[in-house]
Amino acid sequence: MPEMTYRDALNLALKEEMRRDPMVVTWGEDVALYEGSFKVTRGLLAEFGEKRVLDTPISENTIVGVAVGAAMAGLRPVAELMTVNFALLAMDQIINHMSKIRYMFAGQTHLPMVIRAPGGGGSQLGAQHSQSLETFFMHAPGIHVAVPATPADAKGLLKAAIRDENPVMFLEHELLYNSKGEVPEDPEFVIPFGKCDVKREGKDVTIVAYSRMTVLALQAASELEKEGISCEVVDLRTLSPLDADTFVVSAAKTGRAVVVEECWRTCGLGAEIASRIYENCFDKLLAPVERVSGLNVPMPYSRKLEKLCIPQVGTIVAAVKKVMNEKY
Amino acid sequence: MPEMTYRDALNLALKEEMRRDPMVVTWGEDVALYEGSFKVTRGLLAEFGEKRVLDTPISENTIVGVAVGAAMAGLRPVAELMTVNFALLAMDQIINHMSKIRYMFAGQTHLPMVIRAPGGGGSQLGAQHSQSLETFFMHAPGIHVAVPATPADAKGLLKAAIRDENPVMFLEHELLYNSKGEVPEDPEFVIPFGKCDVKREGKDVTIVAYSRMTVLALQAASELEKEGISCEVVDLRTLSPLDADTFVVSAAKTGRAVVVEECWRTCGLGAEIASRIYENCFDKLLAPVERVSGLNVPMPYSRKLEKLCIPQVGTIVAAVKKVMNEKY
Amino acid sequence: MDTKLRSILPDHELIRLYEQMVLCREFEEACAEQYTKGNITGFLHLYSGQEAVAAGATHALHGDDYVISAYREHPQAIVRGADPRRVMAELFGKATGICKGKGGSMHLFDPNLHFMGGYAIVGGQFPIATGLAFAARYRREERIVACFFGDGAVNQGTFHEGLNWARLWELPVLYVCENNFYGIGTEVHRSSALADIHKRTCGYDIPSERVDGMDVMAVYQAVKHAAEWVREHSRPYLIEAITYRFRGHSMSDPGKYRASAEVELWKERDPIPNFAKRLLGEGIAGQPLLDKVRETAAAQVAEAVKFAEESPWPDDDEVFNDVYV
Amino acid sequence: MDTKLRSILPDHELIRLYEQMVLCREFEEACAEQYTKGNITGFLHLYSGQEAVAAGATHALHGDDYVISAYREHPQAIVRGADPRRVMAELFGKATGICKGKGGSMHLFDPNLHFMGGYAIVGGQFPIATGLAFAARYRREERIVACFFGDGAVNQGTFHEGLNWARLWELPVLYVCENNFYGIGTEVHRSSALADIHKRTCGYDIPSERVDGMDVMAVYQAVKHAAEWVREHSRPYLIEAITYRFRGHSMSDPGKYRASAEVELWKERDPIPNFAKRLLGEGIAGQPLLDKVRETAAAQVAEAVKFAEESPWPDDDEVFNDVYV
Numbered sequence A, B: 001m002p003e004m005t006y007r008d009a010l011n012l013a014l015k016e017e018m019r020r021d022p023m024v025v026t027w028g029e030d031v032a033l034y035e036g037s038f039k040v041t042r043g044l045l046a047e048f049g050e051k052r053v054l055d056t057p058i059s060e061n062t063i064v065g066v067a068v069g070a071a072m073a074g075l076r077p078v079a080e081l082m083t084v085n086f087a088l089l090a091m092d093q094i095i096n097h098m099s100k101i102r103y104m105f106a107g108q109t110h111l112p113m114v115i116r117a118p119g120g121g122g123s124q125l126g127a128q129h130s131q132s133l134e135t136f137f138m139h140a141p142g143i144h145v146a147v148p149a150t151p152a153d154a155k156g157l158l159k160a161a162i163r164d165e166n167p168v169m170f171l172e173h174e175l176l177y178n179s180k181g182e183v184p185e186d187p188e189f190v191i192p193f194g195k196c197d198v199k200r201e202g203k204d205v206t207i208v209a210y211s212r213m214t215v216l217a218l219q220a221a222s223e224l225e226k227e228g229i230s231c232e233v234v235d236l237r238t239l240s241p242l243d244a245d246t247f248v249v250s251a252a253k254t255g256r257a258v259v260v261e262e263c264w265r266t267c268g269l270g271a272e273i274a275s276r277i278y279e280n281c282f283d284k285l286l287a288p289v290e291r292v293s294g295l296n297v298p299m300p301y302s303r304k305l306e307k308l309c310i311p312q313v314g315t316i317v318a319a320v321k322k323v324m325n326e327k328y
Numbered sequence C, D: 001m002d003t004k005l006r007s008i009l010p011d012h013e014l015i016r017l018y019e020q021m022v023l024c025r026e027f028e029e030a031c032a033e034q035y036t037k038g039n040i041t042g043f044l045h046l047y048s049g050q051e052a053v054a055a056g057a058t059h060a061l062h063g064d065d066y067v068i069s070a071y072r073e074h075p076q077a078i079v080r081g082a083d084p085r086r087v088m089a090e091l092f093g094k095a096t097g098i099c100k101g102k103g104g105s106m107h108l109f110d111p112n113l114h115f116m117g118g119y120a121i122v123g124g125q126f127p128i129a130t131g132l133a134f135a136a137r138y139r140r141e142e143r144i145v146a147c148f149f150g151d152g153a154v155n156q157g158t159f160h161e162g163l164n165w166a167r168l169w170e171l172p173v174l175y176v177c178e179n180n181f182y183g184i185g186t187e188v189h190r191s192s193a194l195a196d197i198h199k200r201t202c203g204y205d206i207p208s209e210r211v212d213g214m215d216v217m218a219v220y221q222a223v224k225h226a227a228e229w230v231r232e233h234s235r236p237y238l239i240e241a242i243t244y245r246f247r248g249h250s251m252s253d254p255g256k257y258r259a260s261a262e263v264e265l266w267k268e269r270d271p272i273p274n275f276a277k278r279l280l281g282e283g284i285a286g287q288p289l290l291d292k293v294r295e296t297a298a299a300q301v302a303e304a305v306k307f308a309e310e311s312p313w314p315d316d317d318e319v320f321n322d323v324y325v
């Protein structure tokens, strides 16, 4: 299997799906001529032309809404929001329209569309450009939400997203674009939605994570192994549909769980994951579930402060030790 | 104490605060001449004139943003979003701006502003007009969120909101406007944010609720009393700041808890409340916390279906019985 | 107005326009009654007074053009061919409704009629209309998109974003603004810096015109011309139809912000009797035919109400269907 | 351009304008260097080339007028009076920064200077500007709001909503569009249906004009006139300043979408040497003075860098401050 970056894996997925299906089109701010501000759409304009790869005005609500309309009319648009922060300008089309249209029209239409959006913190982009908004999308029914952690997952999940008949929020992590990994070449390599990936097996504690948090969790697990603590790392891969079974079974097995989320802690998705674990493993848990979360503050710019706001390998290690030490 | 409706209590709070402080101004779609689509602003234009009570174009993002700018310049605006569903058009100003401005500008400014927004389901308004979006606002740091359940709370909390130096999302429930209760006449009756109200004491099980869900929880508690189950009903009153102490202490005392939320279940605020209870009462809980939630679907119009989507007294009663019956 | 009707359309089409307006009026008035009876609940925005716009504009479109609208859209769906029985059943929340009772008054939809939905978020339809038009052009289809909206909607950001985008991408969107002078209780000059809505397109290089929205033939002719222009040039165009709603904003609005003299004045311009007069005057229809039209419409609406009443409620299971494919 | 500079402003003010442009240029170029060294991280959008706009416009405003801008705003804060040391410290993320290191390059703010912030959401400043203007008018203050934004921002819904609102409520907002022809890599005619941005206000009954944004005096004069008009009439006005950024969109943009011939052509119109030439030509300054200006600016910027380097990092506790009052 060739090694490639997360960025290139996404790029390949886009290309393969656009080759496969002429109904796949893509647009967004600077995705065509400029090839994307994170270069995920590199080469697309050259290969597919300006009918299928389009630059748009800076009008995020409309970027999403045009995809809604086009999907309703039978295309399979992949719209890029330059970053997920700008999804806040498009919440009307995302939540009021995209997520509800199939339901309120009683299944007479459906929206095979993808909204790609890079996000996450850690690059000193300040409060308005460093958000992790995954919980918003997970909260609203009618949307699928994908959060790939590795290049292979990025490719397989993006292909699945484009083939999905439902609207998908596809959340890429800006700090993962340069990360490398093996990626299957098979153009039919598609990762089904709603299946967690146990990225590391273990027996003492379950770490549930997603996107970049999975990468950190795996690093934490390696460190902890040296201290004799065996962690099972469950990568959610998609937040909707949520494969609770896999992490519940894992937590029931280990009796201890840590959830790692990059978003704000209060009402973050970690609370949902934790609740599912409590609800289903109540009598098997040996300690309360630990939530390792983004701090409940807007993101500060200064690198020194920013680091405190985002889960780090060290904070995950500490949380695991904490649940290991609690005795009931 | 005089009896009045939740609507009139809000109206009175607005009038008292506008009389007290000339910096309090209010605007929104149809709040002036039309006196509000739910008539909460009745009489305001007549008393305070068109300089202080203003109708706006249908431009929700700007309705919020104008309040941000005016607050930054020293006014105390109270902006109305005709319903909370339209807050989705204003998420950019609410989350990207209002919630972050004080922080990213390092405390050099602050935003003493209130966004009033009626919401909730149960009136057959269909998917786009029946949302309970409180979790979105609770998730974002930098915002206070108030969710009054009774006329007295409506008055006391709205006055506190207007006096608060922080931006407040003030979420009113459309089905409560006509509800009646005693309301203190004292113009200094202000309910501090961040204090739960134990609206009913009990010993067997703790029900945590807010807004209209508190009203239903109290009805459920009355029914359950007849069956010999004693419920303590904790009304959150404000979601941010969240007074976790009160409900944690209550849950520790009763050993059983039910959280009632009108919003969608997945990643709803109930998961946060439940997590706090688990985290703090892990060894005192006799059963997993039950979440009684809005169904994870866009709201259907048909009254028959709509009823299934919103917690009812009966579903709360059933949930309480469930936690009472679980034995560990 | 001296052009003879017959020089514009053949008799049967003229009669058809009349039939449609009458059917819409009867339908809306029946809705009001059913609302009072409690059979319809929620927000109910009636179209009475504006029929010339829906009927005239729709008649000028091709059958496969997309139509998209807001929440005051029963007549727009009906003139497009939606079965009044299924529309009424929708309003009752019954399983036989056009959206199985899940959409309601504000969310009618029928893809077979290319009626792409009523939306309850003011301005929510603009981006979607743009996307529909993109899809049509992408597939080299002939069709255009007719996007209906009110005078209040033009101040939403989406209106501006949509105009700019449609012109920039050269998309076939025909914007039809139904300027009834009010957004709920706010008169257009109190919400718009420039109350002449058709002039608002000047900043986007989009042609536009104003038309008498109480005159079904004027609407028909303007839309006919504009639709062909849009189709030919694959570029947007805006029509502002001046009209009036005879009732309050919704059933819960007593409409006190309008002087009754104003309402009365507009009622004299009621598009239905005025068109009837012309049909009579030009000898296209006699009074018996017109009476017959009204009776037929009334019967059709009565049948729709009966159908809705007798229809079953949706199954409880339906609540979980259609969230995802 | 035959008006003599001295007929417009006294010598010391002309020199002051020159000093400010030079200081801004020096500051921005130092930022680029510090970015390369890794002392500044995150997005860094430099203003080099556009100095005539910030300097000329700000000079035409009153000291207590509100200024609000986007993320390419270091010079706008500096010409308003912000201490370059504290701006540089902010970019370094240090505790001595103008926002204690919590804001960063895109979020400068100083209420004492009535500099109401840099915002990183394209179009985010429009509603806020409207609110500032409302507050000013509400309190019967004389001040106006100068709202800076780019050519890319005019397609956001907020631009439209703001124009309509400001005109409707008669608010004193002076919109200053810095049209540098690109929003990141997208040329203005590929994002705007009407690339003549000043013409976009026609739908709102707002006067507007285009001005040469590479000529500090032209900007000064236009803004002077417009600001007084806005102040007097309490109504919005829009100025489109045609300008150019010499660097990429941000430090991470190599700017390949622009032909180097295009960039070179614009560099010949560099506002700084061109203004220097006029100062020399009209005998307002001699070369030694101009050299001195540059040296002083360079020293001031070097001092700012040193200050930033030597400043302490914020305390960890600072992370929890300022979320709420």
Ligand SMILES: Cc1ncc(C[n+]2csc(CCOP(=O)(O)OP(=O)(O)O)c2C)c(N)n1
Binding pocket: B029, B058, B060, B082, B086, B089, C072, C120, C121, C122, C123, C149, C150, C151, C152, C153, C154, C180, C182, C183, C184, C249
């Ligand atoms: C985004 C949004 N804001 C506000 C409302 C509430 N609302 C419903 S209809 C309406 C007035 C719309 O007026 P107009 O566009 O003129 O249409 P008309 O009702 O006259 O047909 C308003 C403010 C809404 N539904 N959506």
Ligand SMILES: Cc1ncc(C[n+]2csc(CCOP(=O)(O)OP(=O)(O)O)c2C)c(N)n1
Binding pocket: A029, A058, A060, A082, A086, A089, D072, D120, D121, D122, D123, D149, D150, D151, D152, D153, D154, D180, D182, D183, D184, D249
């Ligand atoms: C809402 C939003 N969308 C997209 C972006 C990404 N972005 C940053 S700057 C920019 C281009 C803005 O261009 P313009 O307004 O012309 O300003 P300039 O950079 O030329 O000064 C874009 C698209 C953003 N910051 N905010």
Ligand SMILES: [Mg+2]
Binding pocket: C150, C151, C152, C178, C179, C180, C181, C182, C183, C184
């Ligand atoms: Mg109207």
Ligand SMILES: [Mg+2]
Binding pocket: D150, D151, D152, D178, D179, D180, D181, D182, D183, D184
């Ligand atoms: Mg630009």
